[in-house]
Amino acid sequence: MPSLSERADQLDAADPLAAKRAEFDLDPEMSYLDGNSLGAPPKGVAARLAEVIGHQWARRLIRSWDEGWWTAPERVGDRVAPLVGAAPGQVVVGDSTSVNLFKALVAACRIADGRDEVLVDAETFPTDGYIADGAARLTGHRVRRVPVAALGEAVSERTAVVLVNHVDYRTGALRELPLLTAAAHERGALVLADLCHSVGALPIELDALGVDFAVGCTYKFLNGGPGSPAFLYVPSKWQEEFDQPLAGWVGHRDPFAMEPGYRGAAGVRKGMAGTPDILSMLALDAALDVWDGVRIGQVREKGLALGEFAFACVDELAPGVEVLTPRGPARGNQVSLAFDGAREVTRALADRAVLGDFRPPDVLRLGLAPLYVRYTDVLRAVRELRSCRT
Ligand SMILES: Cc1ncc(COP(=O)(O)O)c(C=O)c1O
Structure with missing residues (x-):
C-alpha cells in the first residue's frame, strides 16, 4: 500500500x-485551499486590466461604451452560460448575488400569482434568507424555512417559489436540484437556484432541468476577483413575463431614448438595473479564459x-x-x-x-x-x- x-x-x-x-x-x-471563497487570480487578468485602463479607458474614453462595454454584461453572460447548462441569451452578468436574488425572487413571486409562500432551505447561506425575508415583506408573501431534506415534500399549492442552495456553503453537501425542481413543478411552484458553490465546480444543466431562475457569484470557482459581478439566469420561457423590481435604465428597451416610463428590454438584459462595473466585468471576462479547452x-x-x-x-x-x-x-x-x-x-x-x-x-x-x-x-x-x- x-x-x-x-x-x-x-x-x-x-x-x-x-x-x-x-x-x-x-x-x-x-x-x-480557499478557492470556494475567493478564487486565485488567473495570470491573464492583470494584463487585461492594464489594457482596459491604459487603452480603453485612458485613450478611447467615452467611446469604449460603444466599443464593447455596453454589451459586456450579456457577452460575458454568454461565456458563463455553458458552465450552467444554459443556451445563449439567458445569462446576464452584473450586480451581486444578493441583488440578483432579490430581482429573481420578486419576479418569481409575481409570476406565481395567487400563491403566498416562499420556501427557503433552513440551512441556507444567510443572505438568501435575509433577501427572501425582505422581498417577501414587499410582495406580501410569507417565508417558510424548511430543513433541506423536507424541502421537496413541503411544496404546496400555496408555494410560489422554492429557493435552493445547490451546494451547502458550510458542509459542501450537494442538493438534489433535479428532484427538487421536479417536485416543485409538479405542484405548480417555481425554483430559484443559488449556484454560488457549484458553478465552476460541477456540471449544471439549468435548461435541461427546467430550473426557473438561478443566480451565482463569479469570485469563487470562476476566479473573477474580489467582488466580481454575479450572474442572473432568466430562461427564455420566462423572459417575457420577467417583471423584476429593480427596473433601471440599463435594462430599458431603449435606454438612450431617455423616456419617462420604463419599458423592459427584450431578453435577459431586462435583468440589469444600473451602469455595469466595467473593470470588474472585464477582469472576469479575462479570468474566464482559463476555461478554454477545459x-x-x-x-x-x-x-x-x-x-x-x-x-x-x-x-x-x-x-x-x-x-x-x-x-x-x-x-x-x-x-x-x-x-x-x-x-x-x-x-x-x-x-x-x-x-x-x-x-x-x-x-x-x-x-x-x-x-x-x-x-x-x-x-x-x-x-x-x-x-x-x-
Ligand atoms: C451560497 C451563497 N449565496 C450568496 C452569497 C453572497 O453573495 P454576494 O455577497 O455576492 O451577494 C454567498 C457568498 O459567499 C454564498 O456562498
Whole structure:
C-alpha cells in the first residue's frame, strides 16, 4: 500500500489538469485551499486590466461604451452560460448575488400569482434568507424555512417559489436540484437556484432541468476577483413575463431614448438595473479564459478525487476530526472538518502558508479548486492540521 505521500505524488503526476495551475498567479510557497471563497487570480487578468485602463479607458474614453462595454454584461453572460447548462441569451452578468436574488425572487413571486409562500432551505447561506425575508415583506408573501431534506415534500399549492442552495456553503453537501425542481413543478411552484458553490465546480444543466431562475457569484470557482459581478439566469420561457423590481435604465428597451416610463428590454438584459462595473466585468471576462479547452466533467472528476484523497488523509492523520462533507459523490468542491479549536487552527495553518477558512461554530473548510489545487496541497494541509492540534 503506497503511503499518502507517494499517493499524492502519483496523483499529481497523473493529473490531466496539472498544467492549468501555471495559468494562475499563485505564491509557490502557499497551499491555497480557499478557492470556494475567493478564487486565485488567473495570470491573464492583470494584463487585461492594464489594457482596459491604459487603452480603453485612458485613450478611447467615452467611446469604449460603444466599443464593447455596453454589451459586456450579456457577452460575458454568454461565456458563463455553458458552465450552467444554459443556451445563449439567458445569462446576464452584473450586480451581486444578493441583488440578483432579490430581482429573481420578486419576479418569481409575481409570476406565481395567487400563491403566498416562499420556501427557503433552513440551512441556507444567510443572505438568501435575509433577501427572501425582505422581498417577501414587499410582495406580501410569507417565508417558510424548511430543513433541506423536507424541502421537496413541503411544496404546496400555496408555494410560489422554492429557493435552493445547490451546494451547502458550510458542509459542501450537494442538493438534489433535479428532484427538487421536479417536485416543485409538479405542484405548480417555481425554483430559484443559488449556484454560488457549484458553478465552476460541477456540471449544471439549468435548461435541461427546467430550473426557473438561478443566480451565482463569479469570485469563487470562476476566479473573477474580489467582488466580481454575479450572474442572473432568466430562461427564455420566462423572459417575457420577467417583471423584476429593480427596473433601471440599463435594462430599458431603449435606454438612450431617455423616456419617462420604463419599458423592459427584450431578453435577459431586462435583468440589469444600473451602469455595469466595467473593470470588474472585464477582469472576469479575462479570468474566464482559463476555461478554454477545459471540460467541466474533468473538473468534476478531479474535484471528487481531491475530496476522496482529503478523506483518506483525515482518516489516517487526524482521527477524531469530524468530516461534515458527505463522502459520496453528493458534494461540491470542499471538505468541511469540525473540531474544537477550529478557529485557532485555521489561523495557525495560515501562519504555515496553508490557507483554508473558518465558519462558525467549529468548521474548517478546505476548498478544492481543481484548476490549481494539488493533491500534495491537500496532504500538506492535513499534516499541518494534525501538527497544530498536538
Ligand atoms: C451560497 C451563497 N449565496 C450568496 C452569497 C453572497 O453573495 P454576494 O455577497 O455576492 O451577494 C454567498 C457568498 O459567499 C454564498 O456562498
